[in-house]
Amino acid sequence: MRTQPAKIGLTPVTAAGRDVMRAIVQDVYGSADRLRLSEIDKPVIAADEVLVQVRAAGVDRGTCHLMRGEPYLMRILGFGFRGPRNRVPGLDVAGIVVAAGGDVTRFEVGDEVFGISRGSFADYAAAREDKLVRKPAGLSFEQAAVVAVSGLAALQGLRAGRIAAGQKVLIIGASGGVGTYAVQLGKAFGATVTGVASTAKADLVRSIGADQVIDYTREDFADGREHYDLILDIGGNSGLSRLRRALTPRGTLVIAGSEGARWTGVGRQIRALALSPVVPQRLTMYISSTNKRQADLEALCQQVEAGHVTPIVGKTYPLAEVPEAIRHLEDGRAQGKIAIIV
Numbered sequence: 001m002r003t004q005p006a007k008i009g010l011t012p013v014t015a016a017g018r019d020v021m022r023a024i025v026q027d028v029y030g031s032a033d034r035l036r037l038s039e040i041d042k043p044v045i046a047a048d049e050v051l052v053q054v055r056a057a058g059v060d061r062g063t064c065h066l067m068r069g070e071p072y073l074m075r076i077l078g079f080g081f082r083g084p085r086n087r088v089p090g091l092d093v094a095g096i097v098v099a100a101g102g103d104v105t106r107f108e109v110g111d112e113v114f115g116i117s118r119g120s121f122a123d124y125a126a127a128r129e130d131k132l133v134r135k136p137a138g139l140s141f142e143q144a145a146v147v148a149v150s151g152l153a154a155l156q157g158l159r160a161g162r163i164a165a166g167q168k169v170l171i172i173g174a175s176g177g178v179g180t181y182a183v184q185l186g187k188a189f190g191a192t193v194t195g196v197a198s199t200a201k202a203d204l205v206r207s208i209g210a211d212q213v214i215d216y217t218r219e220d221f222a223d224g225r226e227h228y229d230l231i232l233d234i235g236g237n238s239g240l241s242r243l244r245r246a247l248t249p250r251g252t253l254v255i256a257g258s259e260g261a262r263w264t265g266v267g268r269q270i271r272a273l274a275l276s277p278v279v280p281q282r283l284t285m286y287i288s289s290t291n292k293r294q295a296d297l298e299a300l301c302q303q304v305e306a307g308h309v310t311p312i313v314g315k316t317y318p319l320a321e322v323p324e325a326i327r328h329l330e331d332g333r334a335q336g337k338i339a340i341i342v
Contacts, residue, residue, distance in 0.1 A: 023122035024090070024322045028083040029069030032323035032330075035089070043118065043126040050107050051099040052127055056145035057120035058092025059325050059338040060177055061235065062288075067326065088119030089322075090340070093127060094135060094144035104129045114144035115297055121322050121340060130294045136305050143311040146177070146337035151300045151309070153234075153256070153288035154181035158189065160286040161230040161254040165190025170221060170246060173234035174210060175201035177337045178256070180312045182232055183210050188308040194228070196221055204335050208312065222246040230254070240272055244281055252282040312336030 025038045045051050067089055094114035097107050106129055107113060115132035117125035135144045157178070163169065169186045173179045174195025186193040187209045194212040195205040202213045214221050222238070222245040229248050234256045243253050255269045269285035276283040303309040314336035317325040325338050 021123035022319060023088045023119065024319065025087045026067060026084055026089060027087060029067070032067065032326040034067070035323045035326070037320050037322075040088070040122075042124050045099060045101050045126045046128075047101040047103040048130075049101050049126050049128050050097045050104055050113075050132065052093055052095040052113060052117060052125050052132075053098045054093055054117075054120055054123060054125050054342040055095040055141035056342060057090045057094070057125075057340040058146040058149060058177075059090075059322075059329055059340065060092060060149045061329070062149060063089050063091055064326060064330060086119055088122050088125075090120030090122070090125070091116050092145050092147070092149045093117040093120035093125050094141045095125070095342075098124070101129075107132065107134075112141075114139075114141075115148045120145075121319065123319075123342060131297070133294070133297045133301050136301060139304060139311070142313050142316060142339040142341065145339050146311050146313055147300060147304065148297060149288075150177035150337060151181045151311075152293055152296055153178045154185055155296055155300060156288050157232050157234070157254055157256060157286055158182060158185055158230075160284060161232060161252045163189050163191055163230055167191045167229035168194070168227075168248075170194050170196065170228040170231045171210075171234070172196045172221070172231065172236045172238070174205045174213070175335055176234065177334075178234045180204070180208055180336050181309065182234065183208050184309045185303065187211075188303055191230070194221075194226070201335050204312070208310065227251065232256075240268070240275060240283065244279070244283075247281050250280050250282070252284065255283075255285045256288075313339050315339075316341050 019042050020039050021042050023040050024035050026034050066084055097109055097111045100107055112135040113132045114135045117127035119125050169191040171179055171182045174183050175197040183193050183195050192211050195210040196214045196216050197205045199215050199217050202215050205213045222242045227248045228246055229251050231253045255272055272283035314334050316339045319342050328334055329338055
């Protein structure tokens with residue numbers, strides 16, 4: 001039975017009668033030092049939203065971009081000029097539905113869900129119905145909390161590259177959040193997958209099914225010995241000419257968005273799009289979207305339930321240590337995804 005938005009009584013109530021919760025908040029753009037644990041009002045949900053009691057949240061590069069307000073184009077596009085419009089960071093979420101809006105039909109109170117929310121670094125988060133799916137029983141909340149954002153990015157990147165069974169695929173950045181999903185999804189689609197990673201992370205990439213691993217501290221993927229039908233470059237910094245040397249004559253290069261350039265985040269990608277019409281190879285880009293992606297979330301969930309994809313939780317932190325978790329990610333030390341336990 002569906003419930004109307006209501007105060008459930010699972011969080012502290014102040015003397016003034018406010019229904020409050022713990023949350024990480026940020027008032028101005030900047031580094032992780034700008035984040036602090038505070039007590040704020042619980043979210044008010046819209047008719048098409050549910051209120052999720054957060055059990056775990058994921059840390060991703062997109063959250064870091066939103067924290068810093070970079071690339072600056074984001075501020076112009078409505079994310080907030082001097083500070084984030086949504087004071088509570090965090091996108092990936094896993095938890096339990098405790099209230100549902102009047103238009104919600106897919107979920108009931110008590111359902112265990114995961115997906116994308118508004119402000120998951122908190123005790124409670126609001127999420128649109130179409131941005132959530134039911135959590136598989138065999139998946140922990142920590143694992144479920146790291147699926148949506150990075151899994152969607154990997155799936156959309158491979159689709160942008162028109163991946164097909166039998167292709168040779170190169171994943172640059174294979175040990176990170178998006179990369180670990182891209183390797184596993186590439187194998188699930190029937191490709192032969194080579195991952196590029198550092199020495200310390202090579203074993204992880206092998207463990208998730210990569211056919212080959214290139215240690216970029218010792219080898220050059222563009223040395224001419226191998227050529228790939230599809231290259232997915234996730235947050236890399238290689239020049240276009242170097243990337244093209246590793247492609248087959250009519251191969252496809254897909255560059256992930258929002259990395260590198262401080263103003264637009266897509267400088268290298270724009271150059272690739274401009275070059276693509278005059279070369280035989282296909283050079284393109286994508287910026288992962290979380291809008292209207294219920295079908296993609298369901299597809300990811302099916303891959304997890306089938307055992308083709310395993311969420312890789314590299315490290316966990318409690319809610320109060322979100323700033324340290326973000327520093328760990330930004331320092332390049334993370335393997336797989338970081339989960340926040342709430």
